Amino acid sequence: MNTKADQVIYMDNNATTRIAPEVIDAMMPYLTEYYGNPSSMHNFGGQVGREVAKAREKVANLLGAEPEEITFTSCGTESDSTAVLSALQAFPKKRHIVTTRVEHPAIKTLCDNLDKLTGHRHRVTRLKVASDGTLDLDEYQAALEDDTAIVSIMWANNETGVIFPIEEMAAIAKKRGILFHTDAVQAVGKIPINLNNLDVDFLSLSGHKLHSPKGVGVLYVRRGTAFVPFLAGGHQERGRRGGTENVASIIGLGKACELAAEKMKEENSKVRALRDKLENGLLSTVPSSMLNGHKTDRLPNTANISFEFVEGEAILLHLNRYNICASSGSACTSGSLEPSHVLRAMGVPFTAAHGSIRFSLSVYNTEDEVDFVLEKIPSIIASLREMSPFWNG
Amino acid sequence: MWEYTELVQEHFLNPRNVGEIENPSGMGDVGSLACGDALKLTLKVDENERIVDAKFKTFGCASAIASSSALTEMVKGLHIDEAAKITNQDIADFLGGLPKEKMHCSVMGREALEAAIADYRGTVLPMAEGEIVCECFGVTDLEIIRAIKESNLRSVEEITNFTKAGGGCGKCEEKLRDILKATGGDAFEIKAIEKKSEKMTTLQKIKKIEEVLEREIKPGLRKDGGDIELIDVDGDFVKVSLRGACTSCSKSETTLKQYVEKKLRELVLDTLIVEDANS
Numbered sequence: 066m067n068t069k070a071d072q073v074i075y076m077d078n079n080a081t082t083r084i085a086p087e088v089i090d091a092m093m094p095y096l097t098e099y100y101g102n103p104s105s106m107h108n109f110g111g112q113v114g115r116e117v118a119k120a121r122e123k124v125a126n127l128l129g130a131e132p133e134e135i136t137f138t139s140c141g142t143e144s145d146s147t148a149v150l151s152a153l154q155a156f157p158k159k160r161h162i163v164t165t166r167v168e169h170p171a172i173k174t175l176c177d178n179l180d181k182l183t184g185h186r187h188r189v190t191r192l193k194v195a196s197d198g199t200l201d202l203d204e205y206q207a208a209l210e211d212d213t214a215i216v217s218i219m220w221a222n223n224e225t226g227v228i229f230p231i232e233e234m235a236a237i238a239k240k241r242g243i244l245f246h247t248d249a250v251q252a253v254g255k256i257p258i259n260l261n262n263l264d265v266d267f268l269s270l271s272g273h274k275l276h277s278p279k280g281v282g283v284l285y286v287r288r289g290t291a292f293v294p295f296l297a298g299g300h301q302e303r304g305r306r307g308g309t310e311n312v313a314s315i316i317g318l319g320k321a322c323e324l325a326a327e328k329m330k331e332e333n334s335k336v337r338a339l340r341d342k343l344e345n346g347l348l349s350t351v352p353s354s355m356l357n358g359h360k361t362d363r364l365p366n367t368a369n370i371s372f373e374f375v376e377g378e379a380i381l382l383h384l385n386r387y388n389i390c391a392s393s394g395s396a397c398t399s400g401s402l403e404p405s406h407v408l409r410a411m412g413v414p415f416t417a418a419h420g421s422i423r424f425s426l427s428v429y430n431t432e433d434e435v436d437f438v439l440e441k442i443p444s445i446i447a448s449l450r451e452m453s454p455f456w457n458g
Numbered sequence: 459m460w461e462y463t464e465l466v467q468e469h470f471l472n473p474r475n476v477g478e479i480e481n482p483s484g485m486g487d488v489g490s491l492a493c494g495d496a497l498k499l500t501l502k503v504d505e506n507e508r509i510v511d512a513k514f515k516t517f518g519c520a521s522a523i524a525s526s527s528a529l530t531e532m533v534k535g536l537h538i539d540e541a542a543k544i545t546n547q548d549i550a551d552f553l554g555g556l557p558k559e560k561m562h563c564s565v566m567g568r569e570a571l572e573a574a575i576a577d578y579r580g581t582v583l584p585m586a587e588g589e590i591v592c593e594c595f596g597v598t599d600l601e602i603i604r605a606i607k608e609s610n611l612r613s614v615e616e617i618t619n620f621t622k623a624g625g626g627c628g629k630c631e632e633k634l635r636d637i638l639k640a641t642g643g644d645a646f647e648i649k650a651i652e653k654k655s656e657k658m659t660t661l662q663k664i665k666k667i668e669e670v671l672e673r674e675i676k677p678g679l680r681k682d683g684g685d686i687e688l689i690d691v692d693g694d695f696v697k698v699s700l701r702g703a704c705t706s707c708s709k710s711e712t713t714l715k716q717y718v719e720k721k722l723r724e725l726v727l728d729t730l731i732v733e734d735a736n737s
Contacts, residue, residue: 374517376495382467382470
């Protein structure tokens with residue numbers, strides 16, 4: 066009954082990724098023999114602490130940051146909450162936040178609940194997006210106010226892969242003396258990032274989106290930025306995040322960052338070529354299909370395609386029969402009754418929003434897999450359309 | 459991932475009776491693209507009022523397609539009066555059950571069947587006359603009341619699972635509670651309603667807050683040489699100012715939140731937020 070990894074065609078890498086074999090190898094000793102606590106005085110623990118330090122350097126290298134700017138957390142969501150709540154506590158008189166309508170729930174739900182969480186009243190400006198999912202810089206600039214505490218804008222959207230101009234937006238915020246946070250969970254490892262040259266104050270990343278395990282994340286905090294911890298406790302992470310370190314996963318994440326730096330070229334050549342082949346193939350062979358999101362300002366691995374007049378969950382379950390893994394912005398898959406907030410913010414019509422499928426690739430995908438998906442999808446869509454009361458093909 | 463029964467999966471992957479009968483004796487067309495599911499049911503009824511053929515076209519998820527397929531199988535061969543007795547639960551049972559969040563798929567099946575039978579008989583369905591409660595999904599009060607009674611619904615969440623009402627923007631939640639209460643399906647919900655519908659005027663609120671400050675909070679603070687004054691009440695926001703020893707106390711923020719706010723929420727209104735008027 067269980068579906069094994071070698072049986073599936075995995076095109077859902079924006080949801081989670083396969084742990085790289087090299088990452089597993091790097092982690093194993095710290096799940097078996099070297100179980101010491103990195104904070105301990107004895108060498109048995111201390112040697113583990115040195116490995117955590119090396120992992121920190123590797124993460125910093127991938128981001129173009131300093132090791133001391135890297136704080137390990139439990140996940141992207143924790144990093145997001147830490148950054149935003151830290152800014153609000155550091156500047157308690159500033160009660161305004163700027164974000165977008167297409168953020169991941171980690172930021173969206175946080176902003177919905179700020180008053181309850183902080184006990185103070187806040188104003189949240191949620192920037193609109195155009196039909197191709199892009200932001201308007203003029204609207205952004207006009208949204209900034211004197212009491213804006215922090216801007217939180219994702220680097221790349223998880224559903225469409227659309228990349229936002231973080232460099233420019235961070236610079237604009239800096240000029241106004243406003244902190245800038247970016248949820249870069251989908252961007253890290255897929256596109257080059259060099260924080261050295263940027264005005265980003267906080268950046269969140271998640272280990273399991275770049276071939277390391279679930280349960281480890283990072284918050285980058287620019288040196289000199291006022292910071293209030295989210296988890297109070299011991300002196301771990303230089304007092305920035307209490308709690309004994311998730312040692313093996315941190316070491317795994319270090320290895321994954323090293324690999325990501327090595328494979329960045331492959332991601333942007335091989336993976337992009339596979340994605341383009343899949344995307345162009347689907348758009349040309351399936352009538353009434355369309356791309357969601359900007360054609361070029363986009364992650365190299367993501368293709369979000371709508372098949373009009375059919376419903377996403379039905380498509381996914383047909384794909385599941387062939388062990389093809391993807392995801393959908395349809396209402397029926399999410400447990401809510403409305404389709405994806407991202408597609409609705411883009412104004413994607415209902416005829417298309419319910420039938421959107423996101424394919425997200427990785428370096429582990431092959432051309433044979435893309436060919437197989439291209440072979441199966443047209444007939445799946447045709448059979449569902451045949452029973453759709455709205456299809457007059 | 460939804461836990462669908464083998465039967466649901468089987469009917470989804472191999473749906474029976476897909477299509478549209480030409481010149482049908484009765485047709486039911488329910489749902490819409492915007493709502494995410496829709497079903498067009500066509501029936502052929504013979505001179506003895508027996509359903510000799512049924513076909514469907516469905517836009518929707520796996521359980522919507524499986525429910526439609528099941529429905530057509532169930533009605534074929536039935537006398538029209540027998541078919542009229544089929545409930546949404548019968549459709550769900552035929553498939554070995556549906557996930558609770560997907561019960562509305564079976565409701566859609568029954569609605570299409572009723573519409574098709576009404577079309578055949580030339581009658582008008584009472585549903586069309588109800589008043590829209592949920593604007594996102596166009597659900598009327600009559601539909602909601604019927605679902606509450608038929609399926610013995612006990613909460614707003616269950617109403618949403620069966621009718622989709624309240625599953626969009628959520629603005630009709632209060633109305634749904636009222637309907638639930640009026641229909642008598644609120645036996646388990648009544649407590650929540652009382653707390654929520656406790657609508658005080660601003661004056662009543664201020665009075666009550668002052669009372670609690672006087673009686674419950676000030677005596678404790680005064681023991682430590684401190685005091686508190688109510689400055690303003692704006693909606694849920696209660697602005698206060700700490701006096702005496704409290705002003706220089708490093709714990710004053712904690713006092714406001716952990717003590718004053720907690721007490722006010724407990725004794726006045728659980729949505730209140732206490733703020734220091736000086737910060």
